[in-house]
Every structure is written in C-alpha cells, then in structure tokens.
Amino acid sequence: MTIFEGKEGRTRPNPYGKFKKSCEIPDSEVQDMPVGAALKVSASDAIPGELTVPVFLAPRNREENKMKRRALHKLLSLLCLLALLSQGCSVEAQQPGPRPGTRLIVWLDLSSSVSGEQRTAWLQEAKKIIAQLAATDSIFVFGIHEATLGAGPLYIGHMPALRTNASLHERLQVHAAQHKVREEAAEAIKQALSGKANAKQTDLFGALDRIRPDDKGRPTVHYFFSDMEHATAELNMEVTPLAKNMQSLVNNVVKRHGWHSNHLAETRVNCILPGARGRSKVNDRLVLERFWGDLFRTVGAKLENFETYLKTS
Numbered sequence: 001m002t003i004f005e006g007k008e009g010r011t012r013p014n015p016y017g018k019f020k021k022s023c024e025i026p027d028s029e030v031q032d033m034p035v036g037a038a039l040k041v042s043a044s045d046a047i048p049g050e051l052t053v054p055v056f057l058a059p060r061n062r063e064e065n066k067m068k069r070r071a072l073h074k075l076l077s078l079l080c081l082l083a084l085l086s087q088g089c090s091v092e093a094q095q096p097g098p099r100p101g102t103r104l105i106v107w108l109d110l111s112s113s114v115s116g117e118q119r120t121a122w123l124q125e126a127k128k129i130i131a132q133l134a135a136t137d138s139i140f141v142f143g144i145h146e147a148t149l150g151a152g153p154l155y156i157g158h159m160p161a162l163r164t165n166a167s168l169h170e171r172l173q174v175h176a177a178q179h180k181v182r183e184e185a186a187e188a189i190k191q192a193l194s195g196k197a198n199a200k201q202t203d204l205f206g207a208l209d210r211i212r213p214d215d216k217g218r219p220t221v222h223y224f225f226s227d228m229e230h231a232t233a234e235l236n237m238e239v240t241p242l243a244k245n246m247q248s249l250v251n252n253v254v255k256r257h258g259w260h261s262n263h264l265a266e267t268r269v270n271c272i273l274p275g276a277r278g279r280s281k282v283n284d285r286l287v288l289e290r291f292w293g294d295l296f297r298t299v300g301a302k303l304e305n306f307e308t309y310l311k312t313s
Contacts, residue, residue, distance in 0.1 A: 105220065
C-alpha cells in the first residue's frame with residue numbers, strides 16, 4: 001500500500017502493512033480526499049479476502065503523523081487478534097469429545113462357602129476398581145447367590161463428564177458428583193460383603209445370562225469376587241470333576257443358555273479368588289481357570305485375571 005507525499009508520483013511504502021498489493025494515486029486525484037479515506041486492498045496471507053483499510057495522506061504536522069501511525073498500528077493489531085481468535089475457534093471445534101467410558105460390573109459371591117475374613121480382603125481389592133472410575137464410566141454391583149439372574153442390582157452409578165469450556169462452578173459440581181459415585185459404590189460393596197452370607201447356591205451362569213453388550217457401545221469389564229465354583233442343580237463344580245469332559249461341559253452350558261459367539265463381545269473378565277480354597281477339592285485352580293477361560297472365549301469375552309488379587313496396570 002502507498003502513502004502519498006507532496007508532488008505527483010512521489011510515493012513511499014507503508015512500513016506497517018503486510019499487504020500483497022500496493023496502489024498509486026496521483027496528487028491530482030487525492031486533493032479532495034479527506035484524511036482517513038478508505039480503499040479496499042488485498043490482505044496478508046494470515047487473513048484471506050479483502051479488507052477495508054484507511055489510506056492516510058502524509059500530513060504536514062509531525063504530531064498528526066504520529067497519531068495516524070498509532071491508529072494504523074491499532075487496526076493491524078485488531079486484524080491479527082481476529083485472525084488468532086478465528087484459528088482458535090476452528091481448533092476447538094475439531095477437538096474430540098469425551099472418552100466413551102467403560103461399563104464396570106462387580107459380582108460379589110454371597111454364598112456361605114466364602115469366609116468373613118475373605119470378604120474383608122475382597123473389600124480392599126474392590127477399592128482398586130472404584131479408584132479407577134473416570135468420567136463417562138458406569139459401575140454396577142450385583143450379588144451372586146441362588147437368584148443371581150433375577151435379583152436387582154445392589155448399586156448403579158454413572159460418572160458425569162465435564163462439558164467443553166466448563167466454568168469453575170460446573171467443574172466443582174462435576175467433581176463432587178464423581179466423588180459421590182465413588183463413595184456410594186464403596187459403601188454398597190462394603191455393606192454386601194459385611195452382611196450375613198447364607199446363600200445355599202452359587203449361580204455364576206445367571207450372571208452371564210443377564211448381561212449383554214452395552215447399548216452405548218462401551219467396552220465392559222466384569223469383576224467376579226468368587227471362588228468361581230458354580231453350584232446349582234444344573235452343574236455343581238464342588239462335586240463334579242471338570243477335567244475329563246471339559247469341552248463337552250462347556251458346549252452343553254453354552255447351548256442350554258442360548259449363548260452365541262458374540263454374547264459377551266467387547267468384554268473383559270477378572271476373577272478374584274479366595275486366598276484359601278473353599279470346601280471343594282474336586283477341581284483345582286488350574287482346572288477352574290481352563291474351564292472359565294474356554295467358556296468366556298466361546299461367548300466372545302476374554303479372561304484377563306484369575307488370581308487371588310486384582311492385577312492393575
């Protein structure tokens with residue numbers, strides 16, 4: 001862009017602009033043009049399109065010249081700020097949304113085969129699960145007994161997520177709500193494990209019957225706090241050896257319950273066993289791990305943990 005001085009044709013470049021084009025107007029055409037008149041010129045690479053910017057005639061007074069330069073400085077600063085804001089909005093719009101979250105399902109063996117001392121130990125392991133709850137996660141707590149399939153949940157909690165650009169007040173509210181879910185889940189597990197366990201049967205298959213893949217598409221993680229010895233009229237692992245006909249037993253269970261290869265798709269399973277074996281010595285730990293590993297794999301799930309403690313990454 002050109003600022004004009006005195007005689008026709010004498011010009012000097014604008015030291016403040018970064019415009020692609022300059023223009024020349026002879027004095028004969030600008031004699032009547034007021035100071036601060038505007039022309040449309042092509043903008044810099046940072047800001048596409050055309051902008052209307054003032055064309056300052058070279059003033060004779062030095063103070064007036066300084067004032068005009070300051071005005072031009074302010075204009076260019078404003079244009080740069082608008083460009084940065086526009087870029088920031090574009091980046092913010094492209095940011096990914098909240099994480100999809102995980103559905104965590106805790107199963108507590110409430111049969112009489114598990115000692116009170118073992119339940120206390122399980123409570124400490126359950127705290128590891130609660131500690132890993134994050135935004136958009138959900139946690140469900142169920143009991144394992146003779147009515148596993150039909151009994152209602154002991155607790156259901158959903159971890160809220162912060163929305164983009166949440167205010168300080170909103171952040172405090174969400175953090176408080178998340179803390180409440182963790183506290184309530186811990187209390188529900190504590191009450192279940194400290195209560196009187198008098199269930200006469202251990203229906204583990206009922207747990208698989210009632211759970212389906214998450215309707216929100218979230219992955220599911222099961223935590224079984226149990227000796228993993230299913231004990232009902234259908235199959236009593238406390239008295240029935242599994243090793244000899246394991247594959248046949250697995251196939252029969254899957255067929256009887258109508259499970260298919262994707263019944264527990266996107267599902268991981270963790271089994272936290274008692275520190276000391278219960279009353280059954282028919283099937284040792286390795287046999288039980290093989291049985292459940294085969295069964296979960298057949299219905300699309302993965303057995304990740306079969307230990308007396310919860311492995312954490």
